[in-house]
Amino acid sequence: MDDSGLPQAWEVRHSNSKNLPYYFNAIDKVSRWEPPQGTDTEKLKKYMATHHSASQGLNTARPEGKIRAAHLLVKHRDSRRPASWREAQITRTKEDAMSIIKGHEQKIRSGSTTLGELATSESDCSSARKRGDLGYFGKGDMQQEFEEAAFGLQPGQMSTVIETASGLHLIERLE
Incomplete structure (x- = not known):
């Protein structure tokens, strides 16, 4: 090793x-x-x-009908794919995952860290390398619950915990 x-x-x-x-x-x-x-x-x-973590540069033009968001994902054993770049097999319960993501939410809302900073080491999504940045996406590109939450945010706003088949998310609308 x-x-x-x-x-x-x-x-x-x-x-x-x-x-x-x-x-x-x-x-x-x-x-x-x-x-x-x-x-x-x-x-x-x-x-x-x-x-392997990179800060995203500012994009000058937003594609028509698309938004840009970042997220922090905490998977659990009942997630669609209970594995990530952090763990080959995720065995935590949904309740444990909820406790973890609520802790992350509290740190972000208190101002002690940002979603992007936490995502680089704590997100179970490969977007962690990009501070959770998912780039631009439009309607129909993401799971319905995720899409509804992301499109419902204003730039700079963060969602409450959102549950999808992939796991539990905090979503921050970037653009």
């Missing part, structure tokens, strides 16, 4: 098509979005925050 916390033969690479990091096993020629079994997740969180 190196400073990334990944098992031997695994490395972090960057996807040009999705503009996100992924995990690659050079021996088996296997790639995946979630970290492999045996990953030291604490080391990986630090490594990814240092080497």
